[in-house]
Amino acid sequence: MSDHTFAARGIGYDAGVIYDGDFDSRPVWDAGDVRADLRAIRHRLGCDTVLVMATDIDRLLDTARIAREEGLAVWIQPRLFDATRSQVSAHLAQLADRAEALRLLHGEVSLNLGCELSLSAEGFTPGRTFSSRGALLPIFSMFLPLVNLRLRAFLKELVGVARQRFAGPVSYGAGSWERPDWTIFDVVGLDAYRDAANASWFATSLRRTVERHHRAGRPVYVFEFGTCAYIGAAENASQASDVIEEADDGGMQVPTTLVRDEQVQADYLDELFDVFAKASVDGTFVWGFSEPRLTRSDEPGKDLDIASYGIVAPMPEGTWQPKRGFYTVARRHGGSCSLQVVQGPKNP
Numbered sequence: 001m002s003d004h005t006f007a008a009r010g011i012g013y014d015a016g017v018i019y020d021g022d023f024d025s026r027p028v029w030d031a032g033d034v035r036a037d038l039r040a041i042r043h044r045l046g047c048d049t050v051l052v053m054a055t056d057i058d059r060l061l062d063t064a065r066i067a068r069e070e071g072l073a074v075w076i077q078p079r080l081f082d083a084t085r086s087q088v089s090a091h092l093a094q095l096a097d098r099a100e101a102l103r104l105l106h107g108e109v110s111l112n113l114g115c116e117l118s119l120s121a122e123g124f125t126p127g128r129t130f131s132s133r134g135a136l137l138p139i140f141s142m143f144l145p146l147v148n149l150r151l152r153a154f155l156k157e158l159v160g161v162a163r164q165r166f167a168g169p170v171s172y173g174a175g176s177w178e179r180p181d182w183t184i185f186d187v188v189g190l191d192a193y194r195d196a197a198n199a200s201w202f203a204t205s206l207r208r209t210v211e212r213h214h215r216a217g218r219p220v221y222v223f224e225f226g227t228c229a230y231i232g233a234a235e236n237a238s239q240a241s242d243v244i245e246e247a248d249d250g251g252m253q254v255p256t257t258l259v260r261d262e263q264v265q266a267d268y269l270d271e272l273f274d275v276f277a278k279a280s281v282d283g284t285f286v287w288g289f290s291e292p293r294l295t296r297s298d299e300p301g302k303d304l305d306i307a308s309y310g311i312v313a314p315m316p317e318g319t320w321q322p323k324r325g326f327y328t329v330a331r332r333h334g335g336s337c338s339l340q341v342v343q344g345p346k347n348p
Helices: 031-044 057-069 085-106 130-136 141-165 202-215 233-243 262-278 324-333
Strands: 008-014 049-054 073-078 109-115 170-173 188-191 220-225 283-286 312-314 320-322
Touching: 008 031, 008 220, 008 324, 031 057, 049 057, 049 283, 057 073, 057 085, 073 085, 085 109, 085 141, 109 141, 109 220, 141 170, 170 220, 188 202, 202 220, 202 262, 220 262, 233 262, 262 283, 262 324, 320 324
Parallel strands: 008 049, 008 283, 049 073, 073 109, 109 170, 170 188, 188 220, 220 283
Antiparallel strands: 312 320
């Protein structure tokens, strides 16, 4: 275990993202519940920063305001999936104006322009939805130079939109295949998932990337890393949730052959913390705190939490229970939790 100290000890917080047209990751947003979650993140986990993501601007800013009131620094990340580039730009302009007002009032508010826009937005890669574009990406990998050329041009436009309205730090959440021009950002932002395909070179590549940016005076944050809580999830970390299927009743299910194992997730997080520390990464953000739609169940095939990246398991009645990964994060960040703490409801 390295003694490296991260400048930002963070976690991702889902305040409600609309995926693939109609899947709402948090159908109900309640200020009291959100405050309890963020208080647990600050005190029980020991995090000092949170990456708040949502589609709706009001939810983004309301969650960010509560986080600041609870003593957490905030990165705000809009997630407008399957939108055109002009829609993404207009959405960011609205957000940036209001985010600046929040920053002036509360301080320590930063802006992350988006997540993996070459897949989440239209017009970069083939496919009608985010999921279909992700599935097709390996097939069209030979076109990545063109994709990145378009992406860099779009990010330059978005940075201009943001800086006209927002005076705080600006970054972006880049997928491993994306090559932004980081000279126009204040912080390099990476989504960094180690899996079976990249395990042999992941640490070396990351270290070289960090060294290169540090030489140029740019801090490097990992805005996403994590995996799910079943045997085999670590080997397919970035796509571990793809095991979720549509059930006959129109709901969701997971294969009954999956074996729940929270230690898989906990060990993965622990190992990646060490990798990031040895590479001198400046800030890390576990993905994520919870995925509210993916609830835990004892019924075979209905334990959706098994396919969640969250370090707490949402219960059907609206509470949550810490998973083993929760205690891993708390130990790494100096939180107040240990494995001896009795699991309980979400209000700490």
